[in-house]
Amino acid sequence: MANELYRGKLLNISDLSIHFFIEEGTVHAVNGLNIALAPGETIGLVGETGAGKTTTALGIMRLVQSPPGMVVEGKIEFEGRDLLEISEAEMRKVRGSKISMIFQDPMTSLNPTIPVRDQIAEVVLLHENVSAQQALFKAEEMLEKVGIRKERSREYPHQFSGGMRQRVGIAIALACNPALLISDEPTTALDVTIQAQVLELMKDLKVEFNTAMIMITHDLGIVAEICDKVAIMYAGSVVETADKYELFKNPKHPYTIGLFNSLPDIEKDEDRLVPIKGLMPDPMNLPPGCPFHPRCDRAMPQCSEIVPENTEVADGHVVRCLLYEAEHNKEKGV
Amino acid sequence: MENAIQSNTDLKPKKRRSQFGEIWKRFKRNPLAIVGLVLIVLMFLMAALADVIAPGDGVFAGYNLQDWNRIRQFPSAEHWFGTDDIGRDVFSRVVHGSRISLQVGFVVIIIGITVGIPLGAIAGYYKGILDNVIMRFIDILLAVPNILLAIAIAAALGPGITNVMIAVGIGAIPIYARTVRAQVLAVKEQEFVEAARAAGANDFRIIRRHILPNCMAPVIVEASMGMAGAIMAAAGLSFIGLGAQAPTPEWGAMLADGRLRMLAGYWHLTLFPGLMIALIIFALNMMGDGLRDALDPKLRSGGFSKKRFRRIQLAKAAAQNNSGEGQ
Numbered sequence: 001m002a003n004e005l006y007r008g009k010l011l012n013i014s015d016l017s018i019h020f021f022i023e024e025g026t027v028h029a030v031n032g033l034n035i036a037l038a039p040g041e042t043i044g045l046v047g048e049t050g051a052g053k054t055t056t057a058l059g060i061m062r063l064v065q066s067p068p069g070m071v072v073e074g075k076i077e078f079e080g081r082d083l084l085e086i087s088e089a090e091m092r093k094v095r096g097s098k099i100s101m102i103f104q105d106p107m108t109s110l111n112p113t114i115p116v117r118d119q120i121a122e123v124v125l126l127h128e129n130v131s132a133q134q135a136l137f138k139a140e141e142m143l144e145k146v147g148i149r150k151e152r153s154r155e156y157p158h159q160f161s162g163g164m165r166q167r168v169g170i171a172i173a174l175a176c177n178p179a180l181l182i183s184d185e186p187t188t189a190l191d192v193t194i195q196a197q198v199l200e201l202m203k204d205l206k207v208e209f210n211t212a213m214i215m216i217t218h219d220l221g222i223v224a225e226i227c228d229k230v231a232i233m234y235a236g237s238v239v240e241t242a243d244k245y246e247l248f249k250n251p252k253h254p255y256t257i258g259l260f261n262s263l264p265d266i267e268k269d270e271d272r273l274v275p276i277k278g279l280m281p282d283p284m285n286l287p288p289g290c291p292f293h294p295r296c297d298r299a300m301p302q303c304s305e306i307v308p309e310n311t312e313v314a315d316g317h318v319v320r321c322l323l324y325e326a327e328h329n330k331e332k333g334v
Numbered sequence: 335m336e337n338a339i340q341s342n343t344d345l346k347p348k349k350r351r352s353q354f355g356e357i358w359k360r361f362k363r364n365p366l367a368i369v370g371l372v373l374i375v376l377m378f379l380m381a382a383l384a385d386v387i388a389p390g391d392g393v394f395a396g397y398n399l400q401d402w403n404r405i406r407q408f409p410s411a412e413h414w415f416g417t418d419d420i421g422r423d424v425f426s427r428v429v430h431g432s433r434i435s436l437q438v439g440f441v442v443i444i445i446g447i448t449v450g451i452p453l454g455a456i457a458g459y460y461k462g463i464l465d466n467v468i469m470r471f472i473d474i475l476l477a478v479p480n481i482l483l484a485i486a487i488a489a490a491l492g493p494g495i496t497n498v499m500i501a502v503g504i505g506a507i508p509i510y511a512r513t514v515r516a517q518v519l520a521v522k523e524q525e526f527v528e529a530a531r532a533a534g535a536n537d538f539r540i541i542r543r544h545i546l547p548n549c550m551a552p553v554i555v556e557a558s559m560g561m562a563g564a565i566m567a568a569a570g571l572s573f574i575g576l577g578a579q580a581p582t583p584e585w586g587a588m589l590a591d592g593r594l595r596m597l598a599g600y601w602h603l604t605l606f607p608g609l610m611i612a613l614i615i616f617a618l619n620m621m622g623d624g625l626r627d628a629l630d631p632k633l634r635s636g637g638f639s640k641k642r643f644r645r646i647q648l649a650k651a652a653a654q655n656n657s658g659e660g661q
Contacts, residue, residue, distance in 0.1 A: 061532055096534035103532075108525040113547040122543070123533045172533065 009077075010179055010212050011037040011060075016074030017236075018052075018059050021067065025284045029055040031236040031291075033074070034310070035214075037229075039179065042206065042213040044223035044244070046259070047233030050280050053216045056233075057182045060214075061101060062091050079179065097127035100173040102183040106165035106190075110157040116168045117143065117153035120175050127176045142171040146201060163194035170202060174209055181206070181213045187222065199225055220263060224248065229316075232256050235281055235291035242317035252319040254296045290322065298323060360628040363645065367624020373617035381432040388426035397426035397583050406595065409602050416602035418591065427583035428606050434584050435565045435614060438499055442564035443557050445503025450510025451553065455541050457511070458518030469515070472508045480505035480567060488576040495568070495584065498577040502567045506560055513556050517549035524548075551629035558622035562615040569611050585611050 013035045020027035030052040037043055045053050058064045060076055062083060076083040078099065083091065100123075103109035111119060120139035124130060130138070140150045146167040148160075157165055166186060173181055183202070187195040203226050206213055215227055223230050223244065231241040232255065240253040251257050258276035278295040281287055287294055293303035303322055311324045361367055380387065388397060401421035409416045415424035457468040478486075484501035491497045521527065522545055530544045569586030571577040578584030580591075585607040592603025 063528065063531055092534045092536055094534070095532055101529070101532040103525050103529055105525060109529045111526045111530070111544050111548070114543075122530075122535070126534050126539075169529075172529070 009036055010039045010041075010079065011035070011214075012075070012077040013056075013060070014075045014077075016056070016059060016076060017072045018055050018064055018069060019072050020069045027283045028286055029069075029236055029283055030059060031286070033233075033237050035231055035238065035241070037180070037212050037214070039212050040206075040210045041229065042215055042227045043229040043231055043241075044227035045214055045216045045231050045233060046218060046220060046223060048218060048280050050283065051233040052236040052283075053233055054184055055236075057101065057184050057214065057216055060180075060182060061095055061099060062088075063095075093127065096123050096178075097176040098178055099180045099182065100176065100178040102166070102169050102173045102181065102186045104185045104188055106162055106169050109169055110165055112157055115154045115156055116148075116160070119157075119168070120172050123172055123175045138175065139171075142175050143168070145174075145205070146171045162190055163198060166190060166194075166198050167201065170198070170205065174205055174211065177209055178211060181211045182216070183213060184216045185218070186215075188217075188219075202226065220259065232259070235286060236283065237291070237320065238318075239292065239320045240318065242314075246314065246317050250314075250317070252313055252317070252324060253292075253321050254298050254323075255292050258295075258297075290320075357628045361624050363649070364624040364627060366620045367628075370617040370620030370622075370624065373613060374621060377432055377436065377614055377617065380429055381436050384430045384433055388423070388429040397430045398422060398581050406600055406603075408600075415606045416600075418588075418603055419595065424588075424602060424606055427588060428585070428610055430583045431585045431588065431607065431610065432614075434495060434578060434582065435568070435611075438495065438502070438568040439561040439565045439618075441499040442503045442506050442568075443561050445500070446506030446510045446560065447553070447557065450507045451514050451546070453507070454511035454514030455518050455546060455549075458515040459522055459537070459541055459545065465515075468511070472511050475504065476508045481571070484567075484571050484576060488571075493576045493579060495572075495578045495582065498568050498571045502564050502571070505567070506564060509556060509560060510553060513552050514546075514549055517552060518545055521545050521548045551626070554629060555622050555626040558618055558625055562618035562622070565618075566611065566615055 013033060016030055016033040017028075018030040020029055033052070033056060035043065035045075035056075045056065047053050055064060055069075059071060060078075060083070064071065071084055074084070078094070083094065086094075110116065114122075117136060117139045120142050121132070121135035124135040124138050125132065128135070128138075140153050143153050144150055148164060148167055148171075152160075157168070160168065166189075169186070186202070187198050190198060199222065202213075205211070206226075213226075215222065217223060227244050229241065230244055230247045231238045232247075232253065233239070234255050240247070240251070240256045242250075247256065248260075251260055255276070258274075261274040262276060264273055276295055281291055281294065287304065289302075289304040289306055290296070290299075290308050293299040296303065300322060306322060308320045308322045308325055310318050310320055311328045312318050313324050313328065361371075399422060401417070404413070404417045404421045406419060407413055407417040413423050413425065415428060418424055418427070453468050453472070457465040475483075480502060483505055484498060487497050487501040487504075488494075491500075518541075527540060527544055530540050535544070568577055569584070569589070572584045572586030573590045575587075575590065578587045580587070588607040589604050589611075592600065592607070596604045
């Protein structure tokens, strides 16, 4: 029923820029970000701390704290509507029902004064036209779905372990059957064994509910586990995006290659990992041209002058780097 | 199928550990708090049953009955707390005085809370200009000493217990506004508030359901202690003649009436009302302390104090003894 144009496309973020205007200057948290997502598809948003992943997520939810934060340009088209254009009241209807979010730390993302069942029921009550009784019933159903016995549904968050709480978080996020789920490092705060369980659960439920997902992580292992597509973020923009297999097999951007080189490989007996030299640039003071050029092994003189454009090196594989831009243009005969 | 569901719901109440139950479990571990609670319950019973304990006729002959044949008698079997200057039974007056003190305490808390909490919540949640306006108003209230405010209100409206309640109540607003604001500032940054926003809740709902309940622990403690303060303030105002007027049996007013006789050796005129004031304030403070510990599920305040540690040790030892005896 959605607009014909957007058939096959659930979310289309184009040229999104989010800046924070603080006393010391302007923080360029997100700069010209482009992401597209089809229904049911999962994209991994990978990047270092400070790459703007969480800001992007909050931007989609329109929860960037303002002031000082502001979306300075761009569009977030979701089901054919630009989320940046609609009213706050309409946005509230989208939050939790159409787009929902799983938070990083399950220890703090649940309200300690409300039993878990009621926290799930709250979302249902907010968005669905049901009685309180029905909402509670739905909440218990959701709890069973994420593997928590109904008998524990009246307990408070502090009576659950971290992994169990994240399950509650997942139940809250999926209670209204959202079209898009944003997971902000949902497993970072969990033990490795629990991580695997939670990821498995998310994978199953994603299929069951046919939910598209943006998986924010800095862990390429999680990407390999759960995502269909990957977008590598650096200094507030996507530098490379591709299908998961394509990206793991054939990384193009020097930053992506650097990321893979800094992972230990169990099959090679490496003495040293190869880190990417230097640090993420200060988002208040981004370098001119390609933001990665000061750390890039293959930087060319013009890298500090020209901001690279998106170059499609293979079907669905887009890189933002002058190395490929030149080649690509040559092929095209420009 | 229906039977299965039925039996399931039957099981639930047993397994359920309610929030109140949890708090009560922690509260009753503190013996002083229990003493406070018992005293307060007794005080309430006394207030509720004042007409039964000290009826208008019979032995105590009413709290306002003057009998010139029994002026300034010392405590006796007939008049437990003695009689005052104009032959009124002090015990009856003390019993009836509990009604006034408790009423003052409650009305003051209610004024303080109903005005202070919303103000503090709005100031803390929205910050900015609203915060500034509200908090400067609170500062103005704070800048005027309560007694002075009460004197001003008494001067404007005339003395009387109602005006004392209004005056002390207004004086109580800043404490709640400030406590709630500070709490809101801390709580609103927590992730579950953002989670609530991400779930589509509006500001009002976020404040009411997610922020305020997480701010309540210090407010309840403050209310319990504040009630003690309010009773004291009202007694003080009555003592200086601005509060309850004769012949109202208010404890502070009774102290004032008896204070000159005290020098002449009639100790019972001041001892009993004074004792009651001390007792209720002690009880409220003890209960407040206990509540503070009980309302804090994570034992944020202080964690294991030496006292609590000892208490737990003692409890364990007692439990062992009991089980030993059992065998």
